[in-house]
Amino acid sequence: MSERLAVRKTYKLFIGGAFPRSESGRSYVVSSSKGEFLANASKASRKDAREAVAAARKAFPGWSAATAYNRGQILYRVAEMLEGRRGQFVSELVDADGVGVRKAGELVDAAVDRLVWYAGWSDKIGAIRGSANPVAGPYFNLSSTEPTGVVAVVAPQEAPLLGLVSVIAPVIVTGNTCVVVASERAPLPSITLAEVLATSDLPGGVVNILTGSAAEVAPWLAGHMDVNAVDLTGADAELAVTCEEAAAENLKRVLRPPSVKADWLADPGTERMTAFLETKTVWHPIGT
């Protein structure tokens, strides 16, 4: 009997809960840290970005109206699924980053823990960002948080799994939906993460992942009038300026890239969640 041929995975995009190829038909070669061929990944075009924004917009009403408890459960479910694929992510990180198996295992564990940590925040973020305001009049004055809307995220180029999880989770846990441009150098863990998301009860369209050139796709997202905020964490200085200028047209919220190199293993704090929240304040008469 002849030797069996391995069945290799086709890495595609993740849009609206489905895995389409790029509309442009383009792909690019992804290499390991040692320069060996790993796979061909889809190279997303601006039209894929447009489709992804439409999918994220469609998913927004349902996801933002879901209860915080429900969103937290789903994020916890994502963590469960990620844990179940630990071995697969470890080998992908070893290939992509050239780290040892032990270090890769720590990074995957940290990504799982990061999801659980953010899952817990789903019904607590209101407690630290909402308030009962003292006002000079016979009113209850209450401020509560609401999600911003569709957020375009440029994921960090380094830390292809932990960094990616650390930018997606805080955006969606509060009820936003997102379009993520994955690390150009190491996009394969992002598509494997998409397989995790697709099997975690996360409604299609809440997270959309594009692989390819951030410099090509991100300015289209930043200029898109139906995108409400951009997270430029993974953009280089030049791209960040271009995107911020494009984002000014409809006054998008912008999260600038970190000024010092991010340490993704450190305690993330709540900044990434609060960056994409709006505050709604209600005046309610007390009566006499």
Next chain:
Amino acid sequence: MVSLESFGLVGDAGAVSTTTAPLAEVAASNSTLRAFLHGLPGVDRVGADARAAMLGTRSIKTTAKKQAIDLAIRMVDLTTLEGADTPGKVKAMCAKAVHPDPTDSSVPSVAAVCVYPDLVATAVQALGSSGVKVASVATAFPSGRSSLEVKVADTVLAVAAGAAEIDMVIDRGAFLAGDYLTVFEQIAAVKAACGSAHLKVILETGELSTYDNVRRASWLAMIAGADFIKTSTGKVSPAATLPVTLVMLEAVRDYLRTAGRKVGVKPAGGIRTTKDAIKYLVLVNETAGPDWLDPDWFRLGASSLLNDLLMQRQKMATGRYAGPDYFTLD
């Protein structure tokens, strides 16, 4: 009676060639009408579907796309046919019909607004001398299930209120039962009641089940005096489709050759995106010819399509994708 031998197959999905028989004789009785309509060559369903799909793949870009978008805007019959329509909603829609994008004066007005008869007066007043026409559905829209007297009265009401175009529905029950003469006489009676108003005849192709029936209904409507043939009410699914519109465009092309009178076509319902609209324009150009690429001869019945056309237009003008937050809801 018109002999079948005078017809031959030409062109795409089976078309009718010139005939010398006077079409007036055709409607002498139900049997002559039946013989004529059933004598029309059958439509090759697979061929029509394939040709429509093939034409749908044409790539229209840059300046051609700009022209197509503006032409499509000029062809829109902006429609609201809901039980919940109010005078306020119709006035808002009329304002949008005249200036589809208030921030950009280079956007042309649409062809017409289409409303129920009781709101025609409101629309006429709101549109004033803007040049946008008022179309009204009539004849017991959308089912068409009423007596001829009621249908004619419905038409007279709309015309008296100032409607320049009447969209009537045919009696699909009678058509499917083979009672072609009833359908013919109703169309002729409504046409007479229209006076100077243009008559669009809605075939409701979603209920006619076969392309052969679409071709027969198209010819029946044209012989009875229709100025336009329209696919659907928008209340039945499927509404307008490319192959059905292809069959109707072939019918108007052949009718012009046969009878020497030009009839317009209006697909309505289910056309929501600019891409769809441009596919229809390609279909018109390749089937009936560029003579039909004019709001006088081709219309798009739609409501949500206009916003997508405006968003595409803005995308081409500004180079950034437009969002629905910046256009009026409808």
